[in-house]
Amino acid sequence: LAKTTQPISMDSYEGQEVNITCSHNNIATNDYITWYQQFPSQGPRFIIQGYKTKVTNEVASLFIPADRKSSTLSLPRVSLSDTAVYYCLVGSRNSGNTPLVFGKGTRLSVIA
Amino acid sequence: SAVISQKPSRDICQRGTSLTIQCQVDSQVTMMFWYRQQPGQSLTLIATANQGSEATYESGFVIDKFPISRPNLTFSTLTVSNMSPEDSSIYLCSVGQGVPGNQPQHFGDGTRLSIL
Numbered sequence: 001l002a003k004t005t006q007p008i009s010m011d012s013y014e015g016q017e018v019n020i021t022c023s024h025n026n027i028a029t030n031d032y033i034t035w036y037q038q039f040p041s042q043g044p045r046f047i048i049q050g051y052k053t054k055v056t057n058e059v060a061s062l063f064i065p066a067d068r069k070s071s072t073l074s075l076p077r078v079s080l081s082d083t084a085v086y087y088c089l090v091g092s093r094n095s096g097n098t099p100l101v102f103g104k105g106t107r108l109s110v111i112a
Numbered sequence: 113s114a115v116i117s118q119k120p121s122r123d124i125c126q127r128g129t130s131l132t133i134q135c136q137v138d139s140q141v142t143m144m145f146w147y148r149q150q151p152g153q154s155l156t157l158i159a160t161a162n163q164g165s166e167a168t169y170e171s172g173f174v175i176d177k178f179p180i181s182r183p184n185l186t187f188s189t190l191t192v193s194n195m196s197p198e199d200s201s202i203y204l205c206s207v208g209q210g211v212p213g214n215q216p217q218h219f220g221d222g223t224r225l226s227i228l
Contacts, residue, residue, distance in 0.1 A: 034216070043116075043204050043219025044155070087154070097143045097208035099170075100217060102155040 004088045009107040018075045020106050022088030025069045032093040033064060033071045038085045038105070047086075048073070051093070075108075083110045114139050114207050116220035124226045125195055132191045133223045135205030140185035143208035146178070149222070150201045158203075161188040195227045 005023040012018045024033070032051050036044035048055055050062040050071070061074040075082055087105040092098045115138040125131050135144065144161040159167040159180055167180035182188040192199055202222040209218075 041224075042221050043206070045219070046216030049216065097217075099145055099157045099160060100155070100206075101157070104154050 004090055004103045006086075006088050006103060006106045008104065009109070011109045011111060012078055013111050014079055015077050018078050018082070018108060018110075020073045020075075020086055020088075020108070021070055022073070023070045024088070024090045027068050027090050030092070031090045033062065033068075034089045034091070034100075035060070035062065035073050036087045036089065036102075038087065039083075044087060044102075049093075078108075078110045080110050080112060082108065084108060113216075114141060114209065114218050116205060116207060116218060118205055118220040118223050120223055121221065122224040122226075124228060127196050127227055129195055130191055130193045131195065131225065132189050133203055133205075133225075135188045135190070135220055137186045137207050141207040141209055142185070143217075144182060144188045145206045145208075145217070146180060146188070146190045147204045147206065147219075148201045149204060155204065158190070161190075192225065195225075197227050200226050 032049055034049040035047040037047050038044040048057055048060050048062045050064050052064050055062045063072045085105040085107050087102050089100055117136045119134045123131055146158040147155040148158050149155045157170050158173045158178055159169040161167050161180050161182040163182045163185055177193055179191045202224050204219050204222040206217050206219040
């Protein structure tokens with residue numbers, strides 16, 4: 001499974017856009033990139049998944065360059081409630097049915 | 113998405129004792145997994161709970177320490193046996209819907225376990 005590298009932590013003010021970049025140099029051709037969010041005292045929650053280019057949903061956008069060796073999770077106009085740990089995972093598209101390999105994640109702190 | 117209930121949500125136990133954690137899903141799911149998250153750390157997969165057969169354990173985890181049951185498609189248990197302070201962690205259950213395609217894995221909110 002491809003290993004991922006993310007910043008350990010990030011700080012942001014409310015209302016700003018936050019971009020969290022994940023490196024996955026050994027990503028395989030069939031691998032997808034999936035991001036999870038974890039609040040304190042809760043289990044991880046799926047945010048977004050993509051294969052290439054750009055994916056957008058109601059929560060975030062995911063940017064994946066052509067070489068797919070990295071990806072960037074973009075959170076528009078963050079609020080205090082976006083304070084959480086964000087995990088980037090690389091693996092099967094059918095990530096719901098395969099064991100997930102979590103890296104260390106990025107701890108995002110949103111400041112008023 | 114599936115609703116996952118874990119019981120207990122937290123417990124404080126004496127060393128040498130065992131605790132069974134329950135994971136109940138409101139719909140039938142193909143895959144169920146158990147993870148451990150030590151304080152301030154990321155998640156580590158313990159095992160895949162297989163319905164009707166023995167669980168598949170990851171390296172470093174053994175059945176004698178973490179026996180797992182999965183009697184049907186909506187329920188699983190994880191037992192932490194002969195506990196020591198090093199077992200103090202959050203134990204999380206997750207499920208896969210079994211539908212081909214990018215169906216995400218869903219997690220329960222975990223069981224926070226402290227061993228004295």
